[in-house]
Amino acid sequence: MQKTRPILAWETLLDLEAEGTEARPPLRDRVESALRRAIDEGRLAAGSAVPPSRTLAETLGVSRWVVTEAYGQLVAEGVLDARIGSATRVAERQELPEPTRDIDRPRPRDPAPVSAPPIRYDLRPGIPDLRSTPRSRWAAALRAGLADLPDRELAAAHPFGYAPARAAVAAYLSRSRHADADPDRVTITHGATDGMDILTRELHGRGHRTILVEDPSWPRLRGVAENNGLRPIRVPVDDDGVDTEMLAAVAARTGARAALVTPAHQFPLGAALAPARREQLVRWAREHAGLVIEDDYDAEFRYDRRPVPALQRLAPDCVALIGSLSKSVSPALGLGWMLLPPGIAPAPSPSAPSLIDQAALAHFVTQGDFERHLRASRTRFRRRRQRLLDALTTELPDSSVAGIAAGMHLVLTLPSHAPASAVVDAGAAEGLALTALRRYTDAADRPDALVLGYGDLDDALVEEAVARLAALLR
Ligand SMILES: Cc1ncc(COP(=O)(O)O)c(C=O)c1O
Numbered sequence: 269m270q271k272t273r274p275i276l277a278w279e280t281l282l283d284l285e286a287e288g289t290e291a292r293p294p295l296r297d298r299v300e301s302a303l304r305r306a307i308d309e310g311r312l313a314a315g316s317a318v319p320p321s322r323t324l325a326e327t328l329g330v331s332r333w334v335v336t337e338a339y340g341q342l343v344a345e346g347v348l349d350a351r352i353g354s355a356t357r358v359a360e361r362q363e364l365p366e367p368t369r370d371i372d373r374p375r376p377r378d379p380a381p382v383s384a385p386p387i388r389y390d391l392r393p394g395i396p397d398l399r400s401t402p403r404s405r406w407a408a409a410l411r412a413g414l415a416d417l418p419d420r421e422l423a424a425a426h427p428f429g430y431a432p433a434r435a436a437v438a439a440y441l442s443r444s445r446h447a448d449a450d451p452d453r454v455t456i457t458h459g460a461t462d463g464m465d466i467l468t469r470e471l472h473g474r475g476h477r478t479i480l481v482e483d484p485s486w487p488r489l490r491g492v493a494e495n496n497g498l499r500p501i502r503v504p505v506d507d508d509g510v511d512t513e514m515l516a517a518v519a520a521r522t523g524a525r526a527a528l529v530t531p532a533h534q535f536p537l538g539a540a541l542a543p544a545r546r547e548q549l550v551r552w553a554r555e556h557a558g559l560v561i562e563d564d565y566d567a568e569f570r571y572d573r574r575p576v577p578a579l580q581r582l583a584p585d586c587v588a589l590i591g592s593l594s595k596s597v598s599p600a601l602g603l604g605w606m607l608l609p610p611g612i613a614p615a616p617s618p619s620a621p622s623l624i625d626q627a628a629l630a631h632f633v634t635q636g637d638f639e640r641h642l643r644a645s646r647t648r649f650r651r652r653r654q655r656l657l658d659a660l661t662t663e664l665p666d667s668s669v670a671g672i673a674a675g676m677h678l679v680l681t682l683p684s685h686a687p688a689s690a691v692v693d694a695g696a697a698e699g700l701a702l703t704a705l706r707r708y709t710d711a712a713d714r715p716d717a718l719v720l721g722y723g724d725l726d727d728a729l730v731e732e733a734v735a736r737l738a739a740l741l742r
Pocket of ligand 1: 393394395458459460461462486535563565591592593594595599604
């Protein structure tokens with residue numbers, strides 16, 4: 269008797285829950301990564317057909333475009349084979365790029381395995397100097413802010429934030445970021461992620477269904493947009509920042525009218541958006557009644573020249589600036605701001621930051637503590653960055669380093685014999701926290717690289733950390 273073929277349970281084969289849970293990575297990434305995993309692990313054999321996108325979407329309970337996007341990416345990489353008139357199939361493998369390649373895909377969690385030792389050499393990007401958190405100044409600001417809060421304010425509604433905090437932030441943004449900042453257009457938020465959440469909800473309500481994002485970029489903000497119904501469409505970045513010509517072309521093709529960018533310091537590659545591209549981006553937004561969201565995340569830390577002014581100043585009518593204390597002071601504060609164009613006033617968030625924290629923020633900024641802290645941090649980071657560069661020159665003289673002019677991280681391109689995934693895992697096993705560039709991009713043509721953060725790297729351990737990294741690369 270002929271054996272009947274078992275019916276594949278696709279929802280079991282592609283376990284989306286296993287593809288990370290923290291910060292809910294975009295569904296598209298999870299579907300793609302589940303497919304990739306099933307193929308890499310041999311559960312989906314070369315030559316086998318994958319279901320039509322509509323069928324798989326229904327089975328997994330996701331929208332059809334999530335599946336078509338995931339298929340599209342895998343076809344572009346040659347993992348799936350799509351031929352007109354026949355089913356899409358798992359491609360025959362030519363050669364395996366890296367046995368551990370999948371480990372490097374964008375992952376929501378810290379790369380360290382559960383059993384890894386505690387972090388001794390912290391080279392993660394995006395973390396400020398935790399040892400220099402201005403605890404006593406913040407405590408003083410809290411005390412003073414609370415003491416100054418009039419009783420009647422304690423139970424009053426502050427829909428866009430506490431007025432003194434909005435005024436203090438507006439003054440700081442004008443002074444320091446050269447923004448065109450009116451306190452009435454400032455909203456106090458929990459940070460950039462919160463700002464992005466509020467803004468993308470608003471955009472969805474206005475009919476947007478897509479958003480242009482840089483590639484590479486920080487997955488969390490992309491994920492927030494996606495969770496609010498805006499499909500992120502990636503636009504490549506080069507040495508002048510995001511390719512605005514390509515952005516306009518992709519927008520024309522897809523109808524996208526919103527873009528999320530990091531003009532002062534591209535995350536994570538480090539370029540400042542070139543002046544001509546700034547103009548072009550703004551022109552595009554104006555011509556299409558679009559919105560540019562400027563993630564102004566670490567622009568204060570510039571080492572080769574004065575900080576690059578906010579893009580918002582060029583076009584306050586169509587740029588929304590989102591900022592935060594997470595990278596400049598501490599992620600533990602959970603405070604940030606948005607500066608919005610006049611025509612945009614999203615419904616206030618029901619879970620606004622505590623009024624007492626906002627009063628502290630007002631004090632911290634108006635008393636000059638914030639900018640003093642920024643100046644001290646800039647000096648510290650400049651020194652540490654130089655030390656890190658010197659150590660890299662000594663230990664890895666042939667290495668190529670980029671993105672060093674600003675911020676708290678740089679990009680180290682790896683030699684071809686040292687795949688980033690293997691280096692990240694080997695580092696984690698000895699307390700060296702590393703991040704692969706692949707965490708921020710799916711583009712196969714990017715060189716294998718590490719994004720080395722030095723915000724929280726102990727000064728006394730810089731040389732030791734680099735010596736360990738060099739040993740891993742040998
Ligand atoms: C690119 C980028 N933007 C913004 C932020 C700050 O986000 P939040 O204010 O939500 O902590 C980070 C933090 O790591 C970041 O990497």
